Amino acid sequence: xxxxxxxxxxxxxxxxxxxxxxxxxxxxxxxxxxxLNPATGETLLDIAEGDAPDIDDAVRAARAALDGPWGAxxxxxxxxxxxxxxxxxxxxxxxxxxxxxxxxxxxxxETTRIEVPLAADVFHYxxxxxxxxxxxxxxxxxxxxxxxxxxxxxxxxxIVPWNFPLxxxxxxxxxxxxxxxxxxLKPAEETPLTALRLGEIALEAGLPPGVLNVxxxxxxxxxAALVAHSGVAAIAFTGETSTGRTIMANAAGTTKKLSLExxxxxxxxxxxxxxxxxxxxxxxxxxxxxxxxxxxxxSRLLIQKSIREPxxxxxxxxxxxxxxxxxxxxKTRLGALTSQDQVxxxxxxxxLGKKEGARLLVGGERATVGDGRGNFWKPTIFDGVRxxxxxxREEIFGPVLSVIDVDDFDHAIAIANETTYGLAAGIWTRDIxxxxxxxxxxxxxxxxxxxxxxxxxxxxxxxxxxxxxGRESGMAGVDAYLQTKxxxxxxx
Ligand code: ADP
Numbered sequence: 001x002x003x004x005x006x007x008x009x010x011x012x013x014x015x016x017x018x019x020x021x022x023x024x025x026x027x028x029x030x031x032x033x034x035x036l037n038p039a040t041g042e043t044l045l046d047i048a049e050g051d052a053p054d055i056d057d058a059v060r061a062a063r064a065a066l067d068g069p070w071g072a073x074x075x076x077x078x079x080x081x082x083x084x085x086x087x088x089x090x091x092x093x094x095x096x097x098x099x100x101x102x103x104x105x106x107x108x109x110e111t112t113r114i115e116v117p118l119a120a121d122v123f124h125y126x127x128x129x130x131x132x133x134x135x136x137x138x139x140x141x142x143x144x145x146x147x148x149x150x151x152x153x154x155x156x157x158x159i160v161p162w163n164f165p166l167x168x169x170x171x172x173x174x175x176x177x178x179x180x181x182x183x184x185l186k187p188a189e190e191t192p193l194t195a196l197r198l199g200e201i202a203l204e205a206g207l208p209p210g211v212l213n214v215x216x217x218x219x220x221x222x223x224a225a226l227v228a229h230s231g232v233a234a235i236a237f238t239g240e241t242s243t244g245r246t247i248m249a250n251a252a253g254t255t256k257k258l259s260l261e262x263x264x265x266x267x268x269x270x271x272x273x274x275x276x277x278x279x280x281x282x283x284x285x286x287x288x289x290x291x292x293x294x295x296x297x298x299s300r301l302l303i304q305k306s307i308r309e310p311x312x313x314x315x316x317x318x319x320x321x322x323x324x325x326x327x328x329x330x331k332t333r334l335g336a337l338t339s340q341d342q343v344x345x346x347x348x349x350x351x352l353g354k355k356e357g358a359r360l361l362v363g364g365e366r367a368t369v370g371d372g373r374g375n376f377w378k379p380t381i382f383d384g385v386r387x388x389x390x391x392x393r394e395e396i397f398g399p400v401l402s403v404i405d406v407d408d409f410d411h412a413i414a415i416a417n418e419t420t421y422g423l424a425a426g427i428w429t430r431d432i433x434x435x436x437x438x439x440x441x442x443x444x445x446x447x448x449x450x451x452x453x454x455x456x457x458x459x460x461x462x463x464x465x466x467x468x469x470g471r472e473s474g475m476a477g478v479d480a481y482l483q484t485k486x487x488x489x490x491x492x
Contacts, residue, residue, distance in 0.1 A: 035103060047216050064210050075131045079178070090120045110335070157226040159227075186216070228250055235258055278450065291337055335376075423468075
């Protein structure tokens with residue numbers, strides 16, 4: 001075994017099997033697929049490849065849990081288990097972070113300081129939310145008493161992507177369980193390890209068997225089977241907009257509730273009265289955090305013309321210091337793209353950017369780290385981008401920034417909104433009126449003022465326009481997994 005494979009085997013005791021009904025088992029087909037470390041190209045572990053029969057077993061196990069102990073459990077008891085999952089995630093944080101780094105190509109400092117603690121926060125927040133789910137009494141006409149009960153949806157299917165494997169799983173699993181649902185979680189085929197680790201931790205925390213089933217597999221097989229399953233009441237999905245549309249079409253036959261968190265092409269506006277140093281730092285972290293593999297990545301930098309030269313100079317000086325490195329080295333700040341497909345995609349868009357006349361300022365090519373087998377890419381910045389160029393319109397999902405000049409506030413807002421997406425936006429200005437006017441005018445689910453990429457388990461998150469619908473996090477995130485029953489009582 002390679003050192004990577006040995007480490008993965010040590011960190012994941014269940015060994016890459018499916019979690020169904022509280023038991024770890026092989027896929028019905030017996031098939032497996034390798035999962036890799038994108039920083040080295042090495043295989044970490046062979047993973048059981050779930051498909052339709054396994055999804056069906058998982059849905060049955062989830063149904064049995066709902067009809068059994070889980071459905072009968074009080075909200076306070078559910079909350080205690082969720083709190084324990086959060087605690088165990090923190091207790092095993094160093095190992096969970098290593099597993100996430102190995103599988104996703106993220107620097108160990110990021111997984112240690114950001115991803116794992118945020119995932120634990122999500123469980124702790126939702127532990128408290130479980131006991132705050134309340135109906136209401138409604139003043140209806142006539143001699144009737146009308147009240148509402150908030151009930152779980154039933155078995156819910158959660159399909160997550162590979163860019164924040166553990167955090168995305170946590171943001172769906174925790175509120176779904178707080179609301180009393182049972183879950184079938186399908187991690188992305190690229191990054192199943194921490195979802196499986198979460199399954200181990202959930203069992204250790206006392207979650208009854210079948211409440212959380214984890215079935216790794218491919219999108220068009222396992223994912224599609226989950227979407228089409230008649231026993232699944234809802235699908236919560238995070239991923240590409242095109243995949244979200246496919247899921248909508250495939251869910252239509254069984255009338256499922258959907259919550260879709262899709263792509264983005266988020267604008268990050270710097271006005272001429274901004275703190276230039278802060279804005280330069282913010283512009284870089286907005287696009288290069290997690291190597292640009294972030295749905296909210298600030299991939300369009302809209303700079304007011306009068307400050308473009310000093311701002312770009314500062315951005316380039318900082319970008320020169322951003323060098324990809326060994327993902328397990330605590331000093332590394334830029335990791336490896338999660339798959340070879342991603343490298344090919346970034347390569348394609350960089351070529352398109354050049355062809356359409358954008359000016360490459362820096363990067364635009366692979367970076368070599370170690371023996372050169374990892375998927376590393378240099379931070380890439382294009383200047384002179386027009387908003388109608390392909391690199392400004394389509395989501396690249398990699399470390400590629402497009403700089404677009406804007407004349408003034410109104411022009412900035414117009415260009416910012418001139419996109420099919422609407423996930424997030426940023427604005428840098430010292431003018432409080434402009435900041436809040438922008439917050440109202442920007443067509444996006446999240447707006448950051450003099451900041452970027454902030455998240456909290458308590459704050460709702462989701463898209464406008466083609467970036468999807470439904471909200472995650474906060475109480476809105478719990479609502480997504482509930483349905484309302486109206487009860488009438490005749491008092492006459
Ligand atoms: P990417 O193409 O960047 O991997 P996707 O949006 O395709 O992003 O993937 C996000 C998640 O959606 C993954 O877990 C993937 O397996 C799943 N997925 C992909 N295609 C489908 C599909 N047709 N039905 C259900 N899930 C899918």
